[in-house]
Amino acid sequence: MDATTTQAGGSANLETRDMMLNIGPAHPAMHGIIRVVAKLDGEQIEAADVDIGYLHRGFEKMSENVDFNGVMPYTDRLNYVSPLINNVGYCMAVEKLIGLQVPERCHYIRVIVSEISRITDHLTCVGAAAMELGAFTVFLYMIKAREYLWELVEKVTGARLTVSYCRIGGVKADLPDEFAGPCAEAFKETRKVIAEAHSLLTRNRIFVDRMEGTGVISQEDAIAYGITGPFLRSTGSEYDVRKDCPYAVYDQIDFDVAVGSKGDNMDRYLVRMEEMEQSMRIVEAAFEQMPGGPVLVNPETGRPISASEMVDLAKLGDIDAVAGGCAVTGPTLDGAGRDEHSSIATDEKRAFLPPKEDTYGNIEGLMRQFKLVMHGHGVRPPVGEAYFPVEGANGELGFYVVSDGAGYAYRVRVRGPCFAIMTALSKLLVGGSLADMTPTFGSVNMIGGELDR
Amino acid sequence: MNTTDLIDAVKTRFPDAVTASHDFRGDATVILQRHAVLEVAQFLKDEPVLAMNLLVDLSVVDYSTFGEQASRAFFASSGVPLKPSPLIEDEAPWPGPPEGGRFAVVYHFYSTGHKHRLRLVVPVEEGVDDLDSVTTLWPVADWLEREAWDMFGVSFRGHPNLKRILMYEGFEGHPLRKDYPVNKRQPLIGPLN
Numbered sequence A: 001m002d003a004t005t006t007q008a009g010g011s012a013n014l015e016t017r018d019m020m021l022n023i024g025p026a027h028p029a030m031h032g033i034i035r036v037v038a039k040l041d042g043e044q045i046e047a048a049d050v051d052i053g054y055l056h057r058g059f060e061k062m063s064e065n066v067d068f069n070g071v072m073p074y075t076d077r078l079n080y081v082s083p084l085i086n087n088v089g090y091c092m093a094v095e096k097l098i099g100l101q102v103p104e105r106c107h108y109i110r111v112i113v114s115e116i117s118r119i120t121d122h123l124t125c126v127g128a129a130a131m132e133l134g135a136f137t138v139f140l141y142m143i144k145a146r147e148y149l150w151e152l153v154e155k156v157t158g159a160r161l162t163v164s165y166c167r168i169g170g171v172k173a174d175l176p177d178e179f180a181g182p183c184a185e186a187f188k189e190t191r192k193v194i195a196e197a198h199s200l201l202t203r204n205r206i207f208v209d210r211m212e213g214t215g216v217i218s219q220e221d222a223i224a225y226g227i228t229g230p231f232l233r234s235t236g237s238e239y240d241v242r243k244d245c246p247y248a249v250y251d252q253i254d255f256d257v258a259v260g261s262k263g264d265n266m267d268r269y270l271v272r273m274e275e276m277e278q279s280m281r282i283v284e285a286a287f288e289q290m291p292g293g294p295v296l297v298n299p300e301t302g303r304p305i306s307a308s309e310m311v312d313l314a315k316l317g318d319i320d321a322v323a324g325g326c327a328v329t330g331p332t333l334d335g336a337g338r339d340e341h342s343s344i345a346t347d348e349k350r351a352f353l354p355p356k357e358d359t360y361g362n363i364e365g366l367m368r369q370f371k372l373v374m375h376g377h378g379v380r381p382p383v384g385e386a387y388f389p390v391e392g393a394n395g396e397l398g399f400y401v402v403s404d405g406a407g408y409a410y411r412v413r414v415r416g417p418c419f420a421i422m423t424a425l426s427k428l429l430v431g432g433s434l435a436d437m438t439p440t441f442g443s444v445n446m447i448g449g450e451l452d453r
Numbered sequence B: 001m002n003t004t005d006l007i008d009a010v011k012t013r014f015p016d017a018v019t020a021s022h023d024f025r026g027d028a029t030v031i032l033q034r035h036a037v038l039e040v041a042q043f044l045k046d047e048p049v050l051a052m053n054l055l056v057d058l059s060v061v062d063y064s065t066f067g068e069q070a071s072r073a074f075f076a077s078s079g080v081p082l083k084p085s086p087l088i089e090d091e092a093p094w095p096g097p098p099e100g101g102r103f104a105v106v107y108h109f110y111s112t113g114h115k116h117r118l119r120l121v122v123p124v125e126e127g128v129d130d131l132d133s134v135t136t137l138w139p140v141a142d143w144l145e146r147e148a149w150d151m152f153g154v155s156f157r158g159h160p161n162l163k164r165i166l167m168y169e170g171f172e173g174h175p176l177r178k179d180y181p182v183n184k185r186q187p188l189i190g191p192l193n
Helices: A059-063 A068-076 A083-098 A104-132 A136-157 A180-202 A205-211 A219-224 A229-233 A265-289 A307-315 A356-361 A363-373 A417-423 A425-429 A434-444 A448-452 B003-013 B034-046 B141-152
Strands: A005-007 A015-017 A019-023 A035-041 A044-051 A295-297 A304-306 A326-328 A384-391 A396-403 A411-415 B018-022 B029-032 B054-062 B103-110 B117-124
Touching: A035 A425, A035 A434, A044 A425, A044 A434, A059 A068, A059 A411, A068 A083, A083 A104, A083 A384, A083 A396, A104 A136, A104 A180, A104 A265, A104 A434, A136 A180, A180 A205, A180 A265, A205 A265, A205 A434, A219 A229, A229 A265, A265 A434, A356 A363, A396 B054, A396 B103, A411 B054, A417 A425, A417 A434, A417 A448, A417 B141, A425 A434, B003 B018, B003 B029, B003 B034, B029 B034, B034 B103, B034 B117, B054 B141
Parallel strands: A304 A326, B029 B117
Antiparallel strands: A019 A035, A035 A044, A384 A396, A396 A411, B018 B029, B054 B103, B103 B117
16 A cells, blocks of 8 residues: 555545556456456556566467478467458468469458457457447447357357467468358358447447546557557558558458547547458459459369268278369368368468378378477478568567577567557556546557467 | 668767667667767757657577577488578678677667667676666666666666566576576575565
8 A cells, every 4th residue: 555645635635645557467357368457546546566477478489490381270369359360460471481472362351350359359349349348238239240150150260259360371271162142141240240239339329438548558659569450540641561661462352441640549449440341342342343253173073072981981992983083171160161162372382381181191191290290390481580560450560580490499589469569558548537447448458469479 | 761861870879889880681680889879869869850750679699609509400401501591681690699798788779750760789798887777868778777687687788777677586506508408496485575
């Protein structure tokens, strides 16, 4: 207890004391595990000490001790609300270091899955922030919409959260057949939810009173604090990695950057709401523009056979039945079961981990898998360093990879967007009331995984 | 500004402090002596043609075992080194880790106005204590430098609050150093207060 005695004004000279309030590490109003020690004068926060590191798992150390492909599952766990964007960021950093080029179709797939992830991330952020201000219905609606989108993610990647979908030089599997259909349906539901959320929140007196004018930061301050993403755009800056340093095929897709003006919680909420709409626009445009790509398996002869059946047939020596067939694996991975296999990965077979149907279905695939996964084999990029930024849901997500020519990365550094925003948190909180902490912290969208790594 | 112009702009202004430069894979990189960090950072931020207003990242690389990682395969020759795609322009190979110290402090800058990036690499020896902090120019450096101290033990002169950030007080050693074993365990000590 820090006891500073101050004199209160007025006739009755009452003694007041500053109070130290410890919030967290495990607290219902904290989305992750983080501790804030606030010094309170009445209800006003006079100083705030932010303490992080409770979720530190040593991502960067682990990345130096597994091969390049082995880092992929760890990247899922950085920003676990939009893991696909982390996958894409890491892959593109390593591809830049190697100097790999991937087919255009693969770029489009990456853009589509990234944007779906961005919507799920924003839905979670806005929903949770609204719930903490008492709008529980909005939270339920948004989680419902997120569920539709996660079903899409599940169709594409075979998993909901820990997707590990991207590969160095490509992606794990093609999009499912006729994927635009379910996407359009999910977006229809999502748009409905967003419209509902707008009608419930945007002009809601309670919500607006608590969001407007709280957690304000100026554009200059935001940039000095290294803030990027929707948080920076709410202050009026237009910096968006997708527009300003375009990667994949973002330069070929038409979309707008949502920009606020006041830099308060309300603007951040509005920017996120608009970004969801823009993300859906990007996905829809990507479906229209996406090339088919060269077909790897001849649809005439390449019959899909389930992997277990194929193994049985091969054991019996029934070569005719197996020849020309392609194994179907993972009943959840819809894209892998397609009759036609489009080129979704680079031709560089020394880098790209083969799809599971190849690993289980033919000897070349099995050997490639073996050569890439066994100790001391695997991807060996040239000696060098590369930094690659992508637009994560919270801002610029950068991977800085250094290689000394071995099969293991010499150094993998993640520039998580949350880290910079959290640096500014104490500045955002000081001067506001304790109750403002809830909306401000909600709009920061702190993700422990990428903050503490 | 393209990468060569960026490098030249820093080089012509600070001919003595810049020891080397390269643009491997299109990343403009300037290697700098440590005494000039604050001066160069100020120049990058204030010079209108550069206007590097965003300190994107500050990290450290421990180059002490560079190129000496033991081969983990049964045969030392296992694995085939990859070559860049022929579609990518031929360029000079990476010149190697910066000379002049065990650690390299790596700053990534971006200019939101001009949309260009620059990387500053500052080699420092272990135990050096006169590398200036850039917290006065970018407040985000506060935590980034704390993390560099926490993970590598690189200290920054003039930092207001250089203490551990991700690890706990009472943790011994700096975990991202190459000589810190990956499987080493330490007892977790509760908060001091």
